[in-house]
Amino acid sequence: MxxxxxxxxxxxxxxxxxxxxxxxxxxxxxxxxxxxxxxxxxxxxxxxxxxxxxxxxxxxxxxxxxxxxxxxxxxxxxxxxxxxxxxxxxxxxxxxxxxxxxxxxxxxxxxxxxxxxxxxxxxxxxxxxxxxxxxxxxxxxxxxxxxxxxxxxxxxxxxEPLIDAITAVSGSGPAYVFHLAECMAKAGAALGLDADLAMRLARHTVAGAGELMIRSDDEPAQLRKNVTSPNGTTQAALDVLMGEERLARLMDEAMRAARDRAAQLAKG
Structure with missing residues (x-):
């Protein structure tokens, strides 16, 4: 130090x-x-x-x-x-x-x-x-x-304005990930899992995937491909999330909103 x-x-x-x-x-x-x-x-x-x-x-x-x-x-x-x-x-x-x-x-x-x-x-x-x-x-x-x-x-x-973009990606980003875990757990419970079990599964899946991204030399896109077997279960889910760039468009809209709000706050 x-x-x-x-x-x-x-x-x-x-x-x-x-x-x-x-x-x-x-x-x-x-x-x-x-x-x-x-x-x-x-x-x-x-x-x-x-x-x-x-x-x-x-x-x-x-x-x-x-x-x-x-x-x-x-x-x-x-x-x-x-x-x-x-x-x-x-x-x-x-x-x-x-x-x-x-x-x-x-x-x-x-x-x-x-x-x-x-x-x-x-x-x-x-x-x-x-x-x-x-x-x-x-x-x-x-x-x-x-x-x-x-x-x-x-x-x-x-x-300096790029700090607002950083706010949108990593400053506010943990909340996006927490909400993803919320949604995964809720969907798991709707499939019949005990709610507490669904939440444990979601927490550990999100945390484990994050740690894997940090430790791996592969890009997230490659890690995604590594998990995805052609015509398998993961592919079926990704067809929903990635079809018509559904999740990508939603994240772009969400982070632009965060960036714009950060800029507004900076202006007082």
Whole structure:
């Protein structure tokens, strides 16, 4: 891990997940201060490891500030951070829908990284999209990557609007997968399975298929073909899902809606 003094604004589930990853990867807990009015169940075990907690922003200088508060809290929670910043302090924000321009308006021009993690970060299996402003140096990017990849891989894009597309694919994506499992379980129950059994089958099938995609060198299309015997049961189901590109068109429509909504939120 990097050798820097870090202020984490927000010790909720996502902030605590990142912090836990930093500590697991060897970050000195004495280097981290968490600012949050309350200490929740996700944060308390990490404070027991030596991380400093403050209910208000301390009048100290930090090298990196990571914003892990809800977007609606930004305007009130962020301005006090000026007391903890040097001119070259880097800001990393995981606040959904909050643009770099909005952060610069609150904290002035400085290195700012806007990042979009997803909820599997809570178990160290997330993926994060990131974009840095013009003040973000190669060293800044390396430091931000080191922090963000504690919960999974980090993918950088070269234009801020692409963060909205990342939101549509991976930021909101876990909900699509959860709904798929819901639908599979409901359909299984309609076929006569016990509802709890159908849900267990759906959960493990989705989780196992995801893990196989991560571990395999094959593309998802090839993995799909590997499972599909000509004129077999899987082919019969795929004829329904893929006929007239039914599922592909639905996913395209859904993710465009998510991307457009993310852009609207960013505009306020």
């Amino acid at each position: 990097i050798d820097a003094r870090i202020l984490l604004l927000g010790g909720g589930n996502m902030g605590s997940a990142l912090l836990g990853g930093w500590l697991d990867n060897g970050l000195d807990p004495a280097k981290v201060t968490v600012v949050d009015p309350a200490v929740g169940p996700a944060l308390q075990p990490l404070l027991n490891k030596g991380v400093t907690h403050r209910s208000v922003v301390p009048d100290e200088a930090f090298d990196i500030v990571l914003l892990a508060v809800k977007p609606q809290m930004m305007s009130a929670a962020v301005p006090p951070l000026k007391a903890a910043m040097q001119p070259d302090t880097m800001v990393v924000s995981i606040a959904a829908g909050t643009t770099i321009a909005a952060i610069e308006a609150l904290l002035g021009e400085r290195p700012v990284v806007r990042a979009m993690p997803n909820t599997p970060a809570l178990i160290g299996r997330g993926i994060t999209g990131a974009y840095g402003n013009a003040s973000t140096s190669a060293d800044n990017r390396a430091a931000a990557t080191s922090l963000l990849e504690a919960s999974g891989p980090v993918e950088w894009v070269d234009a």
